[in-house]
Amino acid sequence: MSPPADDGSAVFTPTERSRVRRRPQRARYDEQGVYEVLDAGVMAHVGYVIDGQPFVTPTAYWREGRTLYWHGAAASRMLAAVAGGAPACVTVSFLDGFIVGRSGIVHSLNYRSVMAFGRARLVTALAEKRVAMDAFIDRLYAGRPLKLRPTTDMELTAIALVEMEIEEASAKVKDSGPTDLPTDAGWAPWSGVFPVETRIGAARPAEGMGAGGPPTPDLAPYAEGARLDEALSTASRRYLGLPSSA
Amino acid sequence: MSPPADDGSAVFTPTERSRVRRRPQRARYDEQGVYEVLDAGVMAHVGYVIDGQPFVTPTAYWREGRTLYWHGAAASRMLAAVAGGAPACVTVSFLDGFIVGRSGIVHSLNYRSVMAFGRARLVTALAEKRVAMDAFIDRLYAGRPLKLRPTTDMELTAIALVEMEIEEASAKVKDSGPTDLPTDAGWAPWSGVFPVETRIGAARPAEGMGAGGPPTPDLAPYAEGARLDEALSTASRRYLGLPSSA
Numbered sequence: 059m060s061p062p063a064d065d066g067s068a069v070f071t072p073t074e075r076s077r078v079r080r081r082p083q084r085a086r087y088d089e090q091g092v093y094e095v096l097d098a099g100v101m102a103h104v105g106y107v108i109d110g111q112p113f114v115t116p117t118a119y120w121r122e123g124r125t126l127y128w129h130g131a132a133a134s135r136m137l138a139a140v141a142g143g144a145p146a147c148v149t150v151s152f153l154d155g156f157i158v159g160r161s162g163i164v165h166s167l168n169y170r171s172v173m174a175f176g177r178a179r180l181v182t183a184l185a186e187k188r189v190a191m192d193a194f195i196d197r198l199y200a201g202r203p204l205k206l207r208p209t210t211d212m213e214l215t216a217i218a219l220v221e222m223e224i225e226e227a228s229a230k231v232k233d234s235g236p237t238d239l240p241t242d243a244g245w246a247p248w249s250g251v252f253p254v255e256t257r258i259g260a261a262r263p264a265e266g267m268g269a270g271g272p273p274t275p276d277l278a279p280y281a282e283g284a285r286l287d288e289a290l291s292t293a294s295r296r297y298l299g300l301p302s303s304a
Numbered sequence: 305m306s307p308p309a310d311d312g313s314a315v316f317t318p319t320e321r322s323r324v325r326r327r328p329q330r331a332r333y334d335e336q337g338v339y340e341v342l343d344a345g346v347m348a349h350v351g352y353v354i355d356g357q358p359f360v361t362p363t364a365y366w367r368e369g370r371t372l373y374w375h376g377a378a379a380s381r382m383l384a385a386v387a388g389g390a391p392a393c394v395t396v397s398f399l400d401g402f403i404v405g406r407s408g409i410v411h412s413l414n415y416r417s418v419m420a421f422g423r424a425r426l427v428t429a430l431a432e433k434r435v436a437m438d439a440f441i442d443r444l445y446a447g448r449p450l451k452l453r454p455t456t457d458m459e460l461t462a463i464a465l466v467e468m469e470i471e472e473a474s475a476k477v478k479d480s481g482p483t484d485l486p487t488d489a490g491w492a493p494w495s496g497v498f499p500v501e502t503r504i505g506a507a508r509p510a511e512g513m514g515a516g517g518p519p520t521p522d523l524a525p526y527a528e529g530a531r532l533d534e535a536l537s538t539a540s541r542r543y544l545g546l547p548s549s550a
Contacts, residue, residue, distance in 0.1 A: 106358055111393070114349050114360050114394070135325055161455065162438065203408065242453050254505065260499065263496040280498040
């Protein structure tokens with residue numbers, strides 16, 4: 059069911075499950091709109107159900123084509139619940155700003171988010187797990203797997219790796235300022251937007267590394283002050299072999 | 305069922321639902337540990353179930369005592385699903401850093417997260433909604449509701465306000481560096497931590513505001529460069545009448 063090319067031109071067909079009801083003008087269902095959000099992040103919130111009770115677990119993830127991957131310890135409750143093919147919802151979101159206006163109702167947040175729906179499957183073959191785990195490192199840190207002590211079979215066995223083909227997805231983006239209402243006229247508190255930015259801080263070398271080592275190319279995107287969403291997007295585009303900007 | 309004082313000394317008794325299974329040494333069940341995470345955030349991921357399908361919706365929230373509040377449009381699918389008393393899971397998380405090591409298995413993320421479980425209830429009385437919506441503004445921007453054009457009954461009617469008493473909650477925090485394994489000896493890529501920090505950017509005044517206006521006390525925590533988690537924690541402690549540091 060994968061599209062012929064990962065060029066972002068295909069569209070996820072929305073159903074009742076994924077169609078955005080509130081503010082549909084902010085929604086996108088095309089791959090490019092969905093992937094722009096997914097590829098800018100590394101932490102997703104995975105929703106699953108056990109005996110009618112919803113759980114939302116934050117977890118690291120990555121994307122290849124229409125497939126999302128995440129992993130955890132083989133004993134994890136989340137992985138046991140989703141890996142049997144039960145329906146899951148993977149949500150990725152970024153807080154981009156605080157909107158302050160002249161009336162309470164105008165106050166809001168700017169954000170980007172994706173909700174992706176599918177059924178997860180456990181990847182069990184060790185060779186496939188090895189490739190995928192290296193892929194996750196490579197997606198974040200180009201070329202780094204070649205520098206690392208190779209992962210052992212025992213380590214791979216202890217990991218539960220999950221893949222989920224996205225059946226449906228929607229992206230929703232709000233990037234606006236306060237929109238005064240006619241009745242707000244005459245009320246004059248400061249109004250505007252406080253942007254929120256997530257950036258890389260000063261690296262903390264492990265013991266024995268020394269602080270002065272030159273950054274290696276695999277870690278270059280994580281230079282102090284870099285925007286995290288941009289670093290992750292750049293690393294993802296390189297990994298997926300896409301042009302360096304959308 | 306509320307504790308006698310909001311001093312963080314009480315403990316959420318974990319059950320199978322909320323007990324942290326993986327790395328239990330990173331878990332906390334006391335109110336202080338849970339509230340430290342909840343009060344540092346403004347975006348939660350709300351998990352709910354419709355016909356067996358899990359949904360995870362990002363939404364703004366706030367806390368008072370053991371109660372979480374969030375809101376949305378009255379027509380929202382999420383609010384319709386949770387407000388009838390169905391079980392919900394509210395997860396708040398922060399990505400704090402990337403851990404890079406000498407073997408794939410050591411690579412990880414630093415994070416703080418809370419999973420809170422309960423059953424939501426719709427708040428319908430207009431007077432109660434007005435107080436709560438003002439409280440949300442006040443929790444973020446001290447004293448700001450007094451400066452705003454008052455919210456109308458029609459606006460309040462269009463909002464669905466939800467409250468959820470936390471029945472169970474667990475916090476999980478990882479703040480570490482790469483822990484070399486004995487078999488990593490001799491492998492020498494740079495290892496350490498890239499911290500991730502979310503901060504306030506340069507304010508964007510609405511049209512007609514002018515860029516040079518003095519910041520007013522309600523907006524002071526959102527000064528350019530402020531750490532968002534610290535700004536929100538400070539604002540929350542003031543709103544809740546707690547000492548200014550834990």
